[in-house]
Amino acid sequence: MTGTWESKLGAALRYGTAALRYTWLVADALKRFRRLYDLQAAGQAWERPEHMLRSLDLYNYTQQSAYGFMQDWLVRPRRWWLWGGGPFSDEVAGAINRCNYNQHNEQLNALAGLVSYGPAAYGNVWQIVGGNRQLVSGLLAESGATVHTAARVTRVARLADGKYLLAVTTGRPGSGDSGGGDVAREDGARAGGGGSEAARGQQPAERAPAQGGVEEMGYTQADTGASEGTDVREASTEELGSAAASGSADADAGADCGGASGAASSLLQPYQVTVTTLVAAAGLRPEYFGVAALPPASAVLVSDRATAPFSAISAKPVPAPAALGASATTAVAGNSSVGDGGYVYKVFSREPLPPDLLSALFRGEARVLASRRWYAYPRFNPPERFVPFVLAPGLVYGNALEPAASAMEMAAVAATNSALLMVRHLQAADE
Ligand SMILES: Cc1cc2nc3c(=O)[nH]c(=O)nc-3n(C[C@H](O)[C@H](O)[C@H](O)COP(=O)(O)OP(=O)(O)OC[C@H]3O[C@@H](n4cnc5c(N)ncnc54)[C@H](O)[C@@H]3O)c2cc1C
Numbered sequence: 001m002t003g004t005w006e007s008k009l010g011a012a013l014r015y016g017t018a019a020l021r022y023t024w025l026v027a028d029a030l031k032r033f034r035r036l037y038d039l040q041a042a043g044q045a046w047e048r049p050e051h052m053l054r055s056l057d058l059y060n061y062t063q064q065s066a067y068g069f070m071q072d073w074l075v076r077p078r079r080w081w082l083w084g085g086g087p088f089s090d091e092v093a094g095a096i097n098r099c100n101y102n103q104h105n106e107q108l109n110a111l112a113g114l115v116s117y118g119p120a121a122y123g124n125v126w127q128i129v130g131g132n133r134q135l136v137s138g139l140l141a142e143s144g145a146t147v148h149t150a151a152r153v154t155r156v157a158r159l160a161d162g163k164y165l166l167a168v169t170t171g172r173p174g175s176g177d178s179g180g181g182d183v184a185r186e187d188g189a190r191a192g193g194g195g196s197e198a199a200r201g202q203q204p205a206e207r208a209p210a211q212g213g214v215e216e217m218g219y220t221q222a223d224t225g226a227s228e229g230t231d232v233r234e235a236s237t238e239e240l241g242s243a244a245a246s247g248s249a250d251a252d253a254g255a256d257c258g259g260a261s262g263a264a265s266s267l268l269q270p271y272q273v274t275v276t277t278l279v280a281a282a283g284l285r286p287e288y289f290g291v292a293a294l295p296p297a298s299a300v301l302v303s304d305r306a307t308a309p310f311s312a313i314s315a316k317p318v319p320a321p322a323a324l325g326a327s328a329t330t331a332v333a334g335n336s337s338v339g340d341g342g343y344v345y346k347v348f349s350r351e352p353l354p355p356d357l358l359s360a361l362f363r364g365e366a367r368v369l370a371s372r373r374w375y376a377y378p379r380f381n382p383p384e385r386f387v388p389f390v391l392a393p394g395l396v397y398g399n400a401l402e403p404a405a406s407a408m409e410m411a412a413v414a415a416t417n418s419a420l421l422m423v424r425h426l427q428a429a430d431e
Helices: 005-041 049-055 059-063 066-075 085-101 110-122 133-143 237-246 249-257 326-332 355-361 408-430
Strands: 151-158 164-170 182-186 193-198 214-217 269-281 312-317 343-349 367-378 390-392
Touching (some): 005 085, 005 110, 005 408, 049 059, 059 110, 066 085, 085 312
Antiparallel strands (some): 164 182, 182 193, 214 269, 269 343, 269 367, 312 343
Protein backbone atom coordinates (compact mmCIF):
# COMPACT_ATOMS: atom_id res chain seq x y z
CA MET A 1 0.00 0.00 0.00
CA THR A 2 1.23 3.45 -0.82
CA GLY A 3 -1.01 5.32 1.64
CA THR A 4 -3.01 7.04 -1.09
CA TRP A 5 -6.79 6.97 -0.80
CA GLU A 6 -6.94 4.77 -3.90
CA SER A 7 -4.74 2.11 -2.30
CA LYS A 8 -6.70 2.33 0.97
CA LEU A 9 -9.96 1.90 -0.91
CA GLY A 10 -8.49 -1.02 -2.86
CA ALA A 11 -7.42 -2.72 0.40
CA ALA A 12 -10.83 -2.11 1.99
CA LEU A 13 -12.56 -3.76 -0.96
CA ARG A 14 -10.12 -6.68 -1.17
CA TYR A 15 -9.92 -7.56 2.51
CA GLY A 16 -13.46 -6.48 3.30
CA THR A 17 -15.10 -7.17 6.63
CA ALA A 18 -12.72 -10.06 7.34
CA ALA A 19 -10.13 -7.51 8.52
CA LEU A 20 -12.65 -5.99 10.94
CA ARG A 21 -13.71 -9.39 12.22
CA TYR A 22 -10.13 -10.47 12.87
CA THR A 23 -9.52 -7.20 14.74
CA TRP A 24 -12.55 -8.02 16.88
CA LEU A 25 -11.14 -11.51 17.56
CA VAL A 26 -7.83 -9.97 18.64
CA ALA A 27 -9.71 -7.62 21.01
CA ASP A 28 -11.65 -10.55 22.47
CA ALA A 29 -8.46 -12.56 23.10
CA LEU A 30 -6.80 -9.51 24.66
CA LYS A 31 -9.77 -9.01 26.97
CA ARG A 32 -9.37 -12.58 28.22
CA PHE A 33 -5.59 -12.16 28.56
CA ARG A 34 -6.02 -9.03 30.69
CA ARG A 35 -7.72 -11.07 33.43
CA LEU A 36 -4.25 -12.44 34.13
CA TYR A 37 -3.08 -9.19 35.73
CA ASP A 38 -5.80 -9.26 38.39
CA LEU A 39 -5.20 -12.95 39.06
CA GLN A 40 -1.46 -12.43 39.44
CA ALA A 41 -2.00 -9.38 41.63
CA ALA A 42 -4.06 -11.65 43.90
CA GLY A 43 -1.12 -14.09 44.06
CA GLN A 44 -2.41 -16.79 41.71
CA ALA A 45 0.33 -18.91 40.13
CA TRP A 46 0.20 -21.91 37.80
CA GLU A 47 2.57 -24.86 37.66
CA ARG A 48 1.84 -25.58 34.01
CA PRO A 49 1.17 -23.21 31.09
CA GLU A 50 -1.95 -25.20 30.14
CA HIS A 51 -3.55 -24.34 33.46
CA MET A 52 -2.78 -20.64 33.16
CA LEU A 53 -4.17 -20.61 29.62
CA ARG A 54 -7.28 -22.54 30.62
CA SER A 55 -7.93 -20.07 33.44
CA LEU A 56 -7.96 -17.34 30.80
CA ASP A 57 -10.05 -19.31 28.26
CA LEU A 58 -7.12 -19.11 25.84
CA TYR A 59 -5.90 -22.70 25.83
CA ASN A 60 -7.97 -23.82 22.82
CA TYR A 61 -6.31 -21.15 20.69
CA THR A 62 -3.01 -22.97 21.17
CA GLN A 63 -4.47 -26.23 19.91
CA GLN A 64 -5.39 -24.97 16.45
CA SER A 65 -3.31 -23.47 13.65
CA ALA A 66 -3.67 -19.79 12.76
CA TYR A 67 -4.62 -20.99 9.29
CA GLY A 68 -7.42 -23.24 10.59
CA PHE A 69 -8.65 -20.51 12.94
CA MET A 70 -8.90 -17.97 10.11
CA GLN A 71 -10.62 -20.53 7.92
CA ASP A 72 -13.19 -21.15 10.68
CA TRP A 73 -13.84 -17.48 11.44
CA LEU A 74 -13.11 -15.57 8.24
CA VAL A 75 -13.28 -17.88 5.23
CA ARG A 76 -15.75 -20.75 5.69
CA PRO A 77 -18.74 -19.02 7.32
CA ARG A 78 -21.32 -18.15 4.67
CA ARG A 79 -22.54 -14.74 5.82
CA TRP A 80 -23.69 -12.02 3.47
CA TRP A 81 -21.72 -9.44 5.41
CA LEU A 82 -18.42 -11.37 5.56
CA TRP A 83 -15.99 -11.25 2.67
CA GLY A 84 -12.25 -10.95 1.98
CA GLY A 85 -11.21 -13.78 4.37
CA GLY A 86 -8.99 -15.67 1.92
CA PRO A 87 -6.90 -12.71 0.71
CA PHE A 88 -6.79 -11.27 4.24
CA SER A 89 -5.46 -14.54 5.68
CA ASP A 90 -2.75 -14.90 3.02
CA GLU A 91 -1.74 -11.30 2.30
CA VAL A 92 -2.33 -9.42 5.56
CA ALA A 93 -2.31 -11.71 8.61
CA GLY A 94 0.04 -14.15 6.85
CA ALA A 95 2.45 -11.37 5.91
CA ILE A 96 2.48 -10.01 9.46
CA ASN A 97 3.04 -13.51 10.82
CA ARG A 98 6.02 -14.00 8.52
CA CYS A 99 7.44 -10.68 9.70
CA ASN A 100 6.90 -11.35 13.40
CA TYR A 101 7.58 -15.09 13.55
CA ASN A 102 9.15 -16.02 10.20
CA GLN A 103 6.61 -18.83 9.99
CA HIS A 104 3.52 -19.58 7.94
CA ASN A 105 -0.13 -19.51 9.01
CA GLU A 106 -0.26 -23.30 9.05
CA GLN A 107 2.74 -23.50 11.36
CA LEU A 108 1.60 -20.88 13.86
CA ASN A 109 -0.97 -21.58 16.54
CA ALA A 110 -4.02 -19.30 16.57
CA LEU A 111 -2.99 -17.50 19.77
CA ALA A 112 0.43 -16.59 18.34
CA GLY A 113 -1.36 -15.36 15.22
CA LEU A 114 -3.69 -13.13 17.24
CA VAL A 115 -0.79 -11.75 19.30
CA SER A 116 1.15 -11.13 16.10
CA TYR A 117 -1.72 -9.12 14.63
CA GLY A 118 -2.23 -7.03 17.80
CA PRO A 119 -0.15 -3.99 16.77
CA ALA A 120 -1.86 -3.90 13.36
CA ALA A 121 -5.29 -4.25 14.96
CA TYR A 122 -4.68 -1.39 17.36
CA GLY A 123 -2.69 0.71 14.93
CA ASN A 124 0.13 1.61 17.28
CA VAL A 125 2.97 0.16 19.28
CA TRP A 126 4.92 1.76 22.09
CA GLN A 127 8.57 2.43 22.47
CA ILE A 128 10.50 3.99 25.31
CA VAL A 129 12.18 7.30 24.60
CA GLY A 130 15.90 6.59 24.64
CA GLY A 131 15.50 2.92 23.75
CA ASN A 132 13.55 -0.11 24.97
CA ARG A 133 16.70 -1.55 26.50
CA GLN A 134 16.06 0.79 29.44
CA LEU A 135 13.21 -1.47 30.45
CA VAL A 136 15.65 -4.26 31.19
CA SER A 137 18.22 -2.12 33.00
CA GLY A 138 15.44 -0.33 34.91
CA LEU A 139 13.85 -3.58 36.09
CA LEU A 140 17.24 -4.97 37.04
CA ALA A 141 18.05 -1.89 39.13
CA GLU A 142 14.60 -2.02 40.75
CA SER A 143 14.89 -5.71 41.65
CA GLY A 144 18.31 -5.43 43.26
CA ALA A 145 19.09 -8.88 41.84
CA THR A 146 22.57 -10.06 40.97
CA VAL A 147 22.63 -11.32 37.40
CA HIS A 148 25.56 -13.31 36.14
CA THR A 149 26.21 -12.41 32.53
CA ALA A 150 28.70 -14.06 30.21
CA ALA A 151 28.04 -17.30 32.03
CA ARG A 152 26.32 -20.34 30.63
CA VAL A 153 24.44 -22.85 32.72
CA THR A 154 25.37 -26.26 31.40
CA ARG A 155 23.85 -28.50 34.03
CA VAL A 156 21.44 -28.34 36.94
CA ALA A 157 21.69 -30.81 39.76
CA ARG A 158 19.62 -31.11 42.91
CA LEU A 159 21.46 -31.40 46.18
CA ALA A 160 20.43 -33.54 49.11
CA ASP A 161 19.31 -30.43 51.03
CA GLY A 162 16.87 -29.48 48.23
CA LYS A 163 19.04 -26.68 46.86
CA TYR A 164 20.41 -26.72 43.34
CA LEU A 165 23.86 -26.85 41.90
CA LEU A 166 24.27 -24.95 38.65
CA ALA A 167 27.24 -25.88 36.50
CA VAL A 168 28.35 -22.72 34.71
CA THR A 169 30.89 -22.13 31.98
CA THR A 170 32.17 -18.62 31.64
CA GLY A 171 32.20 -16.82 28.31
CA ARG A 172 29.42 -15.33 26.28
CA PRO A 173 26.29 -17.51 26.30
CA GLY A 174 25.35 -18.56 22.81
CA SER A 175 28.69 -17.53 21.35
CA GLY A 176 30.37 -20.84 21.82
CA ASP A 177 32.96 -18.87 23.76
CA SER A 178 32.89 -20.99 26.84
CA GLY A 179 35.70 -21.01 29.23
CA GLY A 180 36.70 -22.45 32.46
CA GLY A 181 34.21 -25.02 33.69
CA ASP A 182 33.41 -23.13 36.88
CA VAL A 183 30.62 -24.42 39.01
CA ALA A 184 28.79 -21.77 40.99
CA ARG A 185 26.79 -23.13 43.86
CA GLU A 186 23.50 -21.33 44.05
CA ASP A 187 20.45 -21.46 46.22
CA GLY A 188 17.74 -22.66 43.87
CA ALA A 189 15.33 -20.15 45.33
CA ARG A 190 17.38 -16.99 45.04
CA ALA A 191 19.39 -15.22 42.43
CA GLY A 192 23.09 -15.01 43.01
CA GLY A 193 25.31 -17.42 44.84
CA GLY A 194 28.76 -17.99 46.08
CA GLY A 195 31.50 -20.54 46.22
CA SER A 196 32.83 -22.59 43.37
CA GLU A 197 33.91 -26.11 42.69
CA ALA A 198 35.41 -27.74 39.65
CA ALA A 199 33.16 -29.87 37.49
CA ARG A 200 34.62 -32.58 35.32
CA GLY A 201 33.45 -34.61 32.37
CA GLN A 202 30.66 -32.35 31.21
CA GLN A 203 29.80 -30.59 27.99
CA PRO A 204 28.16 -27.22 27.58
CA ALA A 205 24.56 -27.38 26.42
CA GLU A 206 24.50 -26.96 22.67
CA ARG A 207 21.78 -26.19 20.22
CA ALA A 208 22.08 -29.13 17.87
CA PRO A 209 21.59 -28.17 14.23
CA ALA A 210 18.48 -29.60 12.65
CA GLN A 211 16.95 -29.21 9.23
CA GLY A 212 15.19 -26.32 7.53
CA GLY A 213 16.60 -23.43 9.57
CA VAL A 214 15.30 -24.96 12.78
CA GLU A 215 17.58 -25.90 15.60
CA GLU A 216 17.00 -27.89 18.73
CA MET A 217 17.68 -26.33 22.09
CA GLY A 218 17.18 -28.02 25.37
CA TYR A 219 18.48 -30.32 28.00
CA THR A 220 20.57 -33.18 26.73
CA GLN A 221 21.94 -36.24 28.41
CA ALA A 222 25.30 -34.48 28.56
CA ASP A 223 23.71 -31.70 30.61
CA THR A 224 22.45 -34.07 33.21
CA GLY A 225 25.24 -36.60 33.24
CA ALA A 226 26.93 -37.47 36.53
CA SER A 227 29.77 -35.26 37.61
CA GLU A 228 32.58 -36.63 39.69
CA GLY A 229 33.74 -35.10 42.92
CA THR A 230 30.52 -33.36 43.86
CA ASP A 231 28.13 -34.44 46.54
CA VAL A 232 25.01 -34.12 44.48
CA ARG A 233 21.99 -36.06 43.45
CA GLU A 234 21.70 -35.60 39.74
CA ALA A 235 18.26 -34.66 38.50
CA SER A 236 17.74 -36.34 35.16
CA THR A 237 15.42 -34.81 32.62
CA GLU A 238 12.98 -37.63 33.31
CA GLU A 239 13.07 -36.81 37.01
CA LEU A 240 12.61 -33.11 36.41
CA GLY A 241 9.49 -33.67 34.35
CA SER A 242 7.91 -36.30 36.54
CA ALA A 243 8.69 -34.38 39.73
CA ALA A 244 6.64 -31.54 38.38
CA ALA A 245 3.85 -33.84 37.31
CA SER A 246 3.58 -35.49 40.69
CA GLY A 247 4.34 -32.48 42.80
CA SER A 248 0.89 -30.94 43.09
CA ALA A 249 -2.83 -31.28 42.70
CA ASP A 250 -2.48 -28.71 39.96
CA ALA A 251 -0.38 -31.13 37.98
CA ASP A 252 -2.88 -33.94 38.40
CA ALA A 253 -5.61 -31.76 37.03
CA GLY A 254 -3.50 -31.29 33.94
CA ALA A 255 -3.29 -34.94 33.01
CA ASP A 256 -5.78 -34.41 30.23
CA CYS A 257 -3.97 -31.40 28.85
CA GLY A 258 -1.57 -33.47 26.82
CA GLY A 259 1.33 -31.62 28.41
CA ALA A 260 4.94 -32.68 28.88
CA SER A 261 5.32 -36.32 29.71
CA GLY A 262 8.52 -35.83 31.63
CA ALA A 263 10.56 -37.54 28.91
CA ALA A 264 13.74 -35.76 27.89
CA SER A 265 12.33 -35.20 24.43
CA SER A 266 9.56 -33.03 25.84
CA LEU A 267 12.16 -30.52 27.07
CA LEU A 268 13.56 -30.05 23.60
CA GLN A 269 12.27 -26.88 21.98
CA PRO A 270 12.88 -26.33 18.28
CA TYR A 271 13.54 -22.66 17.54
CA GLN A 272 13.03 -20.80 14.30
CA VAL A 273 16.18 -19.11 13.05
CA THR A 274 15.82 -15.53 11.86
CA VAL A 275 18.72 -13.53 10.47
CA THR A 276 18.41 -9.79 11.15
CA THR A 277 20.50 -7.64 8.81
CA LEU A 278 20.85 -3.86 9.00
CA VAL A 279 21.71 -2.38 5.62
CA ALA A 280 22.59 1.24 4.83
CA ALA A 281 21.40 2.15 1.35
CA ALA A 282 19.93 4.97 -0.68
CA GLY A 283 16.70 3.09 -1.38
CA LEU A 284 15.04 -0.08 -2.65
CA ARG A 285 15.05 -0.95 -6.35
CA PRO A 286 11.47 -0.77 -7.67
CA GLU A 287 12.34 -3.16 -10.51
CA TYR A 288 13.07 -5.93 -7.99
CA PHE A 289 9.42 -5.67 -6.90
CA GLY A 290 8.11 -5.27 -10.44
CA VAL A 291 6.79 -1.72 -9.93
CA ALA A 292 7.68 1.62 -11.49
CA ALA A 293 8.28 3.46 -8.21
CA LEU A 294 8.25 2.93 -4.44
CA PRO A 295 7.48 5.33 -1.59
CA PRO A 296 10.76 6.61 -0.02
CA ALA A 297 10.80 4.73 3.28
CA SER A 298 9.05 1.57 2.15
CA ALA A 299 8.22 -1.31 4.43
CA VAL A 300 7.92 -4.61 2.61
CA LEU A 301 5.94 -7.56 3.90
CA VAL A 302 5.59 -10.78 1.95
CA SER A 303 2.43 -12.83 1.74
CA ASP A 304 2.09 -16.20 3.39
CA ARG A 305 2.70 -18.15 0.19
CA ALA A 306 5.38 -15.94 -1.36
CA THR A 307 8.77 -17.52 -2.03
CA ALA A 308 10.79 -14.33 -1.40
CA PRO A 309 14.29 -14.82 0.12
CA PHE A 310 13.34 -12.52 3.04
CA SER A 311 10.33 -12.25 5.33
CA ALA A 312 10.18 -8.48 5.95
CA ILE A 313 11.99 -5.23 5.24
CA SER A 314 11.51 -1.95 7.11
CA ALA A 315 13.31 1.36 6.74
CA LYS A 316 14.29 4.30 8.88
CA PRO A 317 15.67 7.53 7.47
CA VAL A 318 18.97 8.34 9.09
CA PRO A 319 19.44 11.86 10.41
CA ALA A 320 22.56 13.78 9.46
CA PRO A 321 25.61 12.62 11.48
CA ALA A 322 25.58 15.84 13.50
CA ALA A 323 22.21 14.85 14.95
CA LEU A 324 23.49 11.42 15.99
CA GLY A 325 25.40 10.59 19.14
CA ALA A 326 29.16 10.22 19.02
CA SER A 327 29.17 6.42 18.87
CA ALA A 328 26.53 6.33 16.16
CA THR A 329 28.46 8.91 14.20
CA THR A 330 31.52 6.69 14.40
CA ALA A 331 29.52 3.66 13.35
CA VAL A 332 28.18 5.27 10.20
CA ALA A 333 31.26 7.31 9.34
CA GLY A 334 32.49 6.64 5.85
CA ASN A 335 29.17 5.28 4.66
CA SER A 336 27.96 7.53 1.89
CA SER A 337 24.43 6.10 2.06
CA VAL A 338 23.91 7.16 5.65
CA GLY A 339 23.29 10.68 6.79
CA ASP A 340 22.86 11.93 3.28
CA GLY A 341 19.23 11.21 2.56
CA GLY A 342 19.95 7.52 3.07
CA TYR A 343 18.12 4.88 5.04
CA VAL A 344 18.90 2.01 7.31
CA TYR A 345 16.91 -1.05 6.32
CA LYS A 346 16.17 -3.90 8.69
CA VAL A 347 15.79 -7.16 6.78
CA PHE A 348 14.49 -10.40 8.33
CA SER A 349 15.40 -13.61 6.50
CA ARG A 350 16.12 -17.26 7.17
CA GLU A 351 19.58 -17.17 5.63
CA PRO A 352 22.27 -14.44 5.54
CA LEU A 353 21.73 -12.07 2.58
CA PRO A 354 24.12 -12.94 -0.26
CA PRO A 355 25.85 -10.02 -2.06
CA ASP A 356 23.91 -10.54 -5.30
CA LEU A 357 20.61 -10.26 -3.43
CA LEU A 358 21.80 -7.05 -1.75
CA SER A 359 22.66 -5.46 -5.09
CA ALA A 360 19.37 -6.64 -6.61
CA LEU A 361 17.33 -5.26 -3.70
CA PHE A 362 19.03 -1.92 -3.04
CA ARG A 363 19.91 1.08 -5.16
CA GLY A 364 23.50 2.24 -5.21
CA GLU A 365 25.99 1.02 -2.66
CA ALA A 366 24.40 -1.21 -0.02
CA ARG A 367 26.46 -1.70 3.12
CA VAL A 368 25.74 -4.29 5.76
CA LEU A 369 26.10 -2.50 9.11
CA ALA A 370 25.30 -5.56 11.20
CA SER A 371 23.95 -9.05 10.78
CA ARG A 372 22.84 -11.42 13.48
CA ARG A 373 21.50 -14.93 13.41
CA TRP A 374 18.93 -15.43 16.17
CA TYR A 375 17.28 -18.48 17.59
CA ALA A 376 14.38 -16.15 17.47
CA TYR A 377 11.11 -17.72 18.54
CA PRO A 378 9.78 -21.21 19.17
CA ARG A 379 8.91 -23.19 16.09
CA PHE A 380 5.19 -23.31 16.74
CA ASN A 381 3.49 -26.64 16.22
CA PRO A 382 -0.20 -26.73 17.09
CA PRO A 383 -1.65 -28.51 18.94
CA GLU A 384 1.05 -27.15 21.27
CA ARG A 385 2.50 -29.29 24.04
CA PHE A 386 3.99 -27.48 27.01
CA VAL A 387 6.84 -28.16 29.37
CA PRO A 388 5.74 -27.37 32.97
CA PHE A 389 6.84 -24.17 34.68
CA VAL A 390 7.84 -26.29 37.67
CA LEU A 391 10.52 -28.74 36.55
CA ALA A 392 11.18 -29.91 40.10
CA PRO A 393 10.38 -28.50 43.55
CA GLY A 394 12.04 -25.07 43.66
CA LEU A 395 13.19 -25.22 40.03
CA VAL A 396 11.14 -23.09 37.64
CA TYR A 397 11.43 -22.86 33.86
CA GLY A 398 10.42 -19.32 32.94
CA ASN A 399 10.24 -19.95 29.19
CA ALA A 400 7.51 -22.59 29.46
CA LEU A 401 4.84 -20.18 28.19
CA GLU A 402 6.70 -19.16 25.04
CA PRO A 403 5.26 -21.89 22.76
CA ALA A 404 1.83 -20.30 23.35
CA ALA A 405 3.00 -17.00 21.81
CA SER A 406 6.45 -15.45 21.83
CA ALA A 407 6.47 -11.79 22.88
CA MET A 408 7.96 -9.54 25.55
CA GLU A 409 4.68 -9.35 27.46
CA MET A 410 4.37 -13.14 27.47
CA ALA A 411 7.89 -13.32 28.89
CA ALA A 412 6.92 -10.72 31.53
CA VAL A 413 3.81 -12.55 32.74
CA ALA A 414 5.68 -15.87 32.71
CA ALA A 415 8.40 -14.25 34.83
CA THR A 416 5.77 -12.97 37.27
CA ASN A 417 4.33 -16.48 37.45
CA SER A 418 7.82 -17.87 38.11
CA ALA A 419 8.36 -15.40 40.95
CA LEU A 420 4.99 -16.26 42.49
CA LEU A 421 5.80 -19.97 42.26
CA MET A 422 9.10 -19.38 44.06
CA VAL A 423 7.33 -17.39 46.78
CA ARG A 424 4.94 -20.31 47.23
CA HIS A 425 7.86 -22.75 47.36
CA LEU A 426 9.78 -20.69 49.93
CA GLN A 427 6.71 -20.21 52.10
CA ALA A 428 6.08 -23.98 52.04
CA ALA A 429 9.73 -24.60 52.97
CA ASP A 430 9.46 -22.22 55.96
CA GLU A 431 6.37 -23.96 57.36
C1 LIG B 1 14.43 -10.50 15.83
C2 LIG B 1 13.38 -10.55 16.92
C3 LIG B 1 12.37 -9.60 16.94
C4 LIG B 1 11.41 -9.63 17.95
N1 LIG B 1 10.46 -8.65 17.98
C5 LIG B 1 9.58 -8.61 19.01
C6 LIG B 1 8.65 -7.54 19.13
O1 LIG B 1 8.62 -6.64 18.29
N2 LIG B 1 7.79 -7.54 20.17
C7 LIG B 1 7.82 -8.53 21.12
O2 LIG B 1 7.02 -8.48 22.07
N3 LIG B 1 8.70 -9.57 21.05
C8 LIG B 1 9.57 -9.62 20.02
N4 LIG B 1 10.48 -10.65 19.94
C9 LIG B 1 10.37 -11.75 20.90
C10 LIG B 1 11.00 -11.38 22.25
O3 LIG B 1 12.30 -10.88 22.05
C11 LIG B 1 11.04 -12.65 23.11
O4 LIG B 1 9.72 -13.15 23.26
C12 LIG B 1 11.59 -12.36 24.51
O5 LIG B 1 12.88 -11.77 24.43
C13 LIG B 1 11.68 -13.64 25.32
O6 LIG B 1 12.22 -13.30 26.58
P1 LIG B 1 12.91 -14.38 27.49
O7 LIG B 1 13.45 -13.65 28.68
O8 LIG B 1 11.95 -15.49 27.73
O9 LIG B 1 14.09 -14.98 26.61
P2 LIG B 1 15.38 -14.22 26.05
O10 LIG B 1 15.13 -12.75 25.87
O11 LIG B 1 15.80 -15.03 24.87
O12 LIG B 1 16.42 -14.38 27.25
C14 LIG B 1 16.98 -15.64 27.57
C15 LIG B 1 18.38 -15.36 28.09
O13 LIG B 1 18.89 -16.58 28.64
C16 LIG B 1 20.23 -16.71 28.19
N5 LIG B 1 20.54 -18.14 28.22
C17 LIG B 1 20.08 -19.13 27.41
N6 LIG B 1 20.61 -20.31 27.76
C18 LIG B 1 21.42 -20.07 28.81
C19 LIG B 1 22.23 -20.91 29.63
N7 LIG B 1 22.34 -22.23 29.45
N8 LIG B 1 22.93 -20.33 30.66
C20 LIG B 1 22.82 -19.01 30.90
N9 LIG B 1 22.07 -18.16 30.16
C21 LIG B 1 21.37 -18.70 29.13
C22 LIG B 1 20.26 -16.14 26.80
O14 LIG B 1 21.59 -15.77 26.46
C23 LIG B 1 19.34 -14.91 26.98
O15 LIG B 1 20.05 -13.77 27.43
C24 LIG B 1 11.45 -10.65 18.95
C25 LIG B 1 12.47 -11.62 18.91
C26 LIG B 1 13.42 -11.55 17.91
C27 LIG B 1 14.51 -12.58 17.93
